[in-house]
Structure formats: C-alpha cells, structure tokens
Amino acid sequence: MNSCNNQQEISKSNSSISDEEEVVDTVNKYRQDLLNEVIPNIPTKKLADHATPEKVVEQKNNSEVIDSQKRLRNALIRKKRQ
Structure with missing residues (x-):
C-alpha cells in the first residue's frame, strides 16, 4: 500500500514538473x-493654450494681483466706514 502511494506521488510530481x-x-x-515589440510613435495632441507652463504662471500672477486689489478695496471700504 505504501508503494502505491509513492507511485502516485512520483507521477504527480513528474506531471507538475512538466506542467511548470x-x-x-x-x-x-x-x-x-513583448520585449521585441516595436512601440509605434503616436502623435500627441497639442496642449491647450491655457495649459502651457507660461500661461499657468501668468494666471497665478494675475490671481495674486486680483487678490491684492481686493484686499486694498476692502481696506478702503473699512476706512470709509470709520
């Protein structure tokens, strides 16, 4: 009985090795x-004008100017109320 179990284990291990x-x-x-696959050169869309780095900086600077203008206006309004 022991040899029968051993035979089954051996056949299982042989099949699993070949399967592996x-x-x-x-x-x-x-x-x-995959390593040999050539990746096609796909053209990308142009960035929208507002998404260029220069425009982003420009927008940030504009918002800082607007914020300072709002602070100045609010200060003038408070001064008039006093």
Missing part, C-alpha cells in the same frame, strides 16, 4: 515577444 516547464516556456515566449 510548459508554463515557464509559455511565459518566456510571451515575455520575449
């Missing part, structure tokens, strides 16, 4: 295909 080798071979094949 097959899986490894398949994975390596697809990996190599």
Whole structure:
C-alpha cells in the first residue's frame, strides 16, 4: 500500500514538473515577444493654450494681483466706514 502511494506521488510530481516547464516556456515566449515589440510613435495632441507652463504662471500672477486689489478695496471700504 505504501508503494502505491509513492507511485502516485512520483507521477504527480513528474506531471507538475512538466506542467511548470510548459508554463515557464509559455511565459518566456510571451515575455520575449513583448520585449521585441516595436512601440509605434503616436502623435500627441497639442496642449491647450491655457495649459502651457507660461500661461499657468501668468494666471497665478494675475490671481495674486486680483487678490491684492481686493484686499486694498476692502481696506478702503473699512476706512470709509470709520
């Protein structure tokens, strides 16, 4: 009875080794295909005008000016109320 169990274990291990080798071979094949794949040069869309770095800085500067103008106006309004 013991030898029967050993035979089953041996056959299981043999099949799993060949299955593992097959899986490894398949994975390596697809990996190599991916490594050899040429990536096409896809043209990208132009950034919108407001999204350029210069415009972003310009917008930030404009918002700072507007904020300082609001603070000045609010200070003048408070001064008039006094």
